[in-house]
Amino acid sequence: MNRIRRPVRIALVNAPPFALHEPQYDTPAFTRYSLAVLAGYLRDHGFADLLLIDAKYERIGYREVHRRLRAFEPDIVGHTAFTNEIVQCGHVATLVRAVARELGRPICNIVGGVHATALPEQTLQEFPQFDLVCVGDGEQTLLELCQHWGLGQGLEGIGAIAGLAWRDADDPTQVHRSAERPRIQDQAEIPMPAWDLLPKSSRVLVMTSRGCPYACNFCMNPNGKKVRKRGVAHFLEEVRWLVEERDCVDLHICDEIFTIDKARTHEILDGMIELGFGTRYTFHAQTHINTVDEELLLKIDRAGCRLLGFGLETGDPDTLKQMGKGTNLSKIREIVELTKKTGIKLGTFFILGQPDESWSSAWNTVKLAIDANPETPIFGVMVPYPGTKVWTWAQQGEHGYRLKSLDWNDYNKQIGDALEFDGIDRRGIEFMQLAGYSLVFLRNRRYREFAEFVWRYRTEGATVLNKIVTGHLGRTGRPRGYDLELDAVLELDGGLPHLRAFDGAAPVPVPVPTR
Numbered sequence: 001m002n003r004i005r006r007p008v009r010i011a012l013v014n015a016p017p018f019a020l021h022e023p024q025y026d027t028p029a030f031t032r033y034s035l036a037v038l039a040g041y042l043r044d045h046g047f048a049d050l051l052l053i054d055a056k057y058e059r060i061g062y063r064e065v066h067r068r069l070r071a072f073e074p075d076i077v078g079h080t081a082f083t084n085e086i087v088q089c090g091h092v093a094t095l096v097r098a099v100a101r102e103l104g105r106p107i108c109n110i111v112g113g114v115h116a117t118a119l120p121e122q123t124l125q126e127f128p129q130f131d132l133v134c135v136g137d138g139e140q141t142l143l144e145l146c147q148h149w150g151l152g153q154g155l156e157g158i159g160a161i162a163g164l165a166w167r168d169a170d171d172p173t174q175v176h177r178s179a180e181r182p183r184i185q186d187q188a189e190i191p192m193p194a195w196d197l198l199p200k201s202s203r204v205l206v207m208t209s210r211g212c213p214y215a216c217n218f219c220m221n222p223n224g225k226k227v228r229k230r231g232v233a234h235f236l237e238e239v240r241w242l243v244e245e246r247d248c249v250d251l252h253i254c255d256e257i258f259t260i261d262k263a264r265t266h267e268i269l270d271g272m273i274e275l276g277f278g279t280r281y282t283f284h285a286q287t288h289i290n291t292v293d294e295e296l297l298l299k300i301d302r303a304g305c306r307l308l309g310f311g312l313e314t315g316d317p318d319t320l321k322q323m324g325k326g327t328n329l330s331k332i333r334e335i336v337e338l339t340k341k342t343g344i345k346l347g348t349f350f351i352l353g354q355p356d357e358s359w360s361s362a363w364n365t366v367k368l369a370i371d372a373n374p375e376t377p378i379f380g381v382m383v384p385y386p387g388t389k390v391w392t393w394a395q396q397g398e399h400g401y402r403l404k405s406l407d408w409n410d411y412n413k414q415i416g417d418a419l420e421f422d423g424i425d426r427r428g429i430e431f432m433q434l435a436g437y438s439l440v441f442l443r444n445r446r447y448r449e450f451a452e453f454v455w456r457y458r459t460e461g462a463t464v465l466n467k468i469v470t471g472h473l474g475r476t477g478r479p480r481g482y483d484l485e486l487d488a489v490l491e492l493d494g495g496l497p498h499l500r501a502f503d504g505a506a507p508v509p510v511p512v513p514t515r
Contacts, residue, residue, distance in 0.1 A: 008150045009049040010142075011074040012038055015081070015088035016055040016062060018409050022460050030252065031057045033205040034080050034113070034138075036193035041139040044191040047146050052197045066095045073103055075149055078142060079130075080113040083385055083411040086123065093129035106154060110145065112138040114222045115408070118387030120165035121175040128172070131155065133165040136181045136222075139190060183223075187230040192238055195246055203250040204242055208235050208268060212256035214288070215324040216313070218351060220387035227260050236271040243281055250306070251283040258285040259292050259300075266296065269303045278304035286310070286347070289327045289335045297342040307376060308339060309347035315368025316361035319354045329368070336372045345375040351413070352432050353382030355390070355399035358423040359432075366436045373444045379436040380413030381429055394419060415463050430468050434461070 012035045017026035035052045043050060051072045055065055069077065077096045079089040093109040100107040112134035116123045120133040132155075134141045141163035148161060158166055163181025168174035184190065187210070195204070208230050210223040242248040259265045269277075277283060285300075286309035292300075300308060310332075314320050317329055339346050350365050369377050384394035384403060394401040400422040404410075410417040420426050441450035454461060 007049050008047060008076060008146045009051075009072065009074045010039075010042060010047060010076045010078065010146060011051040011053065011069060011072055012078045012080070013052075013065065013069075013089075013092050014054045014056055015079065015085060015092045016060065016065065018084075018088055022412075022414055024457075026056060027059055028056055030201050030203045030205050031195075031198040032080070033193070033207065033254065036195050036198055037190065038078065038080075038138055038142060039194035039197050040191050042143060042146060043194055045143050047143075050194065050197055052194070054198055057201065058199060062091060062095060065092055066099070069096060069099050070102060074099075074107055076108045076110065076142075076146060078134075078138075079109065079111040080138075081111065081115050082113060083115040083118075083383075083408050084416070085113075086111075086115045086127070086408050090127040090129050093127065097129060108132065108145070108149060108155070110134055110142070112142075114220060115386060117222055118220055118385070118391075120177065124165060124167050124175050125173070131166065132158070135163050135165060135177070137163070137183050139184060141181055183226075183228065185226075185228055187228050188234060190230075192241065195242065200246055202248060203252060204246070204248045205252045205254050206235070206238065206242070207255055208253060208258065209255050209260065213260070214257075214326055216311075217322075217324055217355065217389035218313075218382060218385070220385055221256075222387075223256065227257070229261065229264065232264060232267045232271065235268065236275070239272065240275055243275060249281050251277075251281070253283055253285040255285070255287075257288045257291055259287045259296060262291065262293070262296055266299060269299045272303050278302050282306045284309070286349075289331055292335060292339075294338055294342065297339055297344060301342045301344045305344055307345045307347045309349060309376075309378075310335070310339075311349045312368065312372070313349065313351050314354050314361070315350075315365040316354070317364075319357075319361055322355065332368070333371070336374075346372065347376040347378070348372055348374040349378045349380070350436065351380050351382050352436070353419060353421055353429050355393065355401070356423060357382075357400060357421055357429070359428065362424060362429070362432045366432060366439060369436055369440050370443045373440060373446075377437060377440040379433045381416060381419075381433055383411050383413050383416055383418050385411065414460060415467070417467070427468050430464055434464060434468075437461075 014032040014035060031054045035054060039050050039052055051068065051074065053065055053068055055061070079092060081089040089111055093111070096107050096109050109130045110132040111123065111130045116133045117135050120135050123133050124130060141161060144161045148158065155166065158164060159176065159178045162179040164178045166176055168176060209227050211225060211227040212221055212223065213225050213227060215221070215225070239251065272283070275281070282304040284307045285305060289310055312332055313323060313325060315329070320328060336346065348369060350369055352362050352365060354361065382390060384391040384401065390401065393399045394403040402420040402422070404420045405418050421429060438450070441447070441453060
């Protein structure tokens with residue numbers, strides 16, 4: 001067996017945001033889960049020279065990202081991105097190229113995540129900064145890349161590693177794919193995430209399982225239809241460590257469907273209660289209407305659930321039948337009332353701009369939200385995310401969709417501009433979005449809460465209002481001090497078109513590892 005010739009230094013980066021339209025997403029209260037998971041897997045297999053940069057959480061811009069990468073001198077830089085983050089990842093990859101020139105040696109840029117998995121060939125063609133795309137689960141693929149790099153082989157023979165896409169060395173217009181990477185079925189193979197390599201945060205994202213058995217037309221379902229569950233004891237040990245060693249007081253369980261296995265969920269909740277959840281600690285989760293009952297909801301409440309979210313999506317019965325959600329309005333109303341009865345605060349997610357949406361069907365969605373009267377109503381506008389049925393329909397002009405933009409920064413559910421709709425125009429959809437947010441509070445006489453909601457989301461609201469009036473998405477919403485010209489930094493690589501990003505005045509202090 002070949003041995004690693006030299007240590008491999010790996011940096012994993014969550015790129016700075018494009019513009020601060022949505023502070024809760026662009027400057028989150030929690031660190032990026034995938035960075036910790038990948039780093040934990042690599043470290044468990046002997047790769048200890050790791051640097052994690054969560055630019056969004058730390059409120060840092062490209063200048064600081066460049067400084068840390070230059071000081072760390074990585075061999076491989078891993079990037080992760082949802083569709084509306086891929087452009088920013090490309091900017092960081094450009095900085096990596098600049099660092100490589102400064103060091104006088106190659107650095108491998110590999111990008112993974114939902115967008116790259118859906119469009120591996122297009123991602124490589126659109127972003128020449130990336131050397132490789134990781135398709136699917138990233139843990140084993142990244143590990144094998146590090147092992148390969150450690151043998152001094154660079155990108156030679158990279159096709160032996162499953163789950164990769166890369167450009168042809170002689171003809172960059174051609175993209176090659178290696179064998180498909182099997183998903184990690186036994187989640188016990190994934191060790192404790194390397195939370196210690198990220199700044200502390202009082203709120204932490206965790207997962208108890210990967211996968212969702214449903215087939216919603218707006219979701220790519222990147223983790224697959226088979227639900228892959230972590231062992232209960234394994235998960236609870238991570239939770240214990242987070243609350244005792246990392247001062248975490250609020251978990252966000254980001255499973256696609258937290259209660260998919262009721263008996264297992266009871267075990268998890270019992271363990272969390274023993275750890276102090278419900279008295280000292282709280283959690284958030286989201287799940288499916290079909291997977292809860294009164295007994296389980298009562299225990300969820302007892303375990304300190306601050307908000308339980310349900311993806312209701314639409315209030316139109318015909319649309320709901322065709323969606324692939326596996327539910328109906330009668331079941332939705334039953335579980336909404338049962339959730340409220342148990343005392344749990346209800347969160348709901350709706351999408352306006354469903355296939356063949358009309359003013360009537362959109363209003364049915366708003367009416368359902370008013371009747372449900374959730375603690376937190378969320379109204380998104382349909383986005384044609386690559387890999388979904390909606391993406392295919394939008395490209396083909398079907399179901400009332402017309403693809404409006406291929407600027408990935410427009411692919412945002414709250415503040416985006418990717419789709420145009422035949423039955424109700426874009427401004428009409430956005431008007432219904434604002435009406436939905438307003439009417440849930442006003443029709444239910446929650447005036448004070450409405451005022452608090454408007455103030456909390458004033459940046460997002462101002463951006464949507466501006467877009468309705470002007471017809472285009474501006475780049476407003478950048479707070480004081482976040483005015484660095486990205487162009488000035490990217491001149492390190494010859495410059496890119498005029499784009500602005502932010503640079504925070506008070507980044508979270510994180511030491512840069514040294515040799």
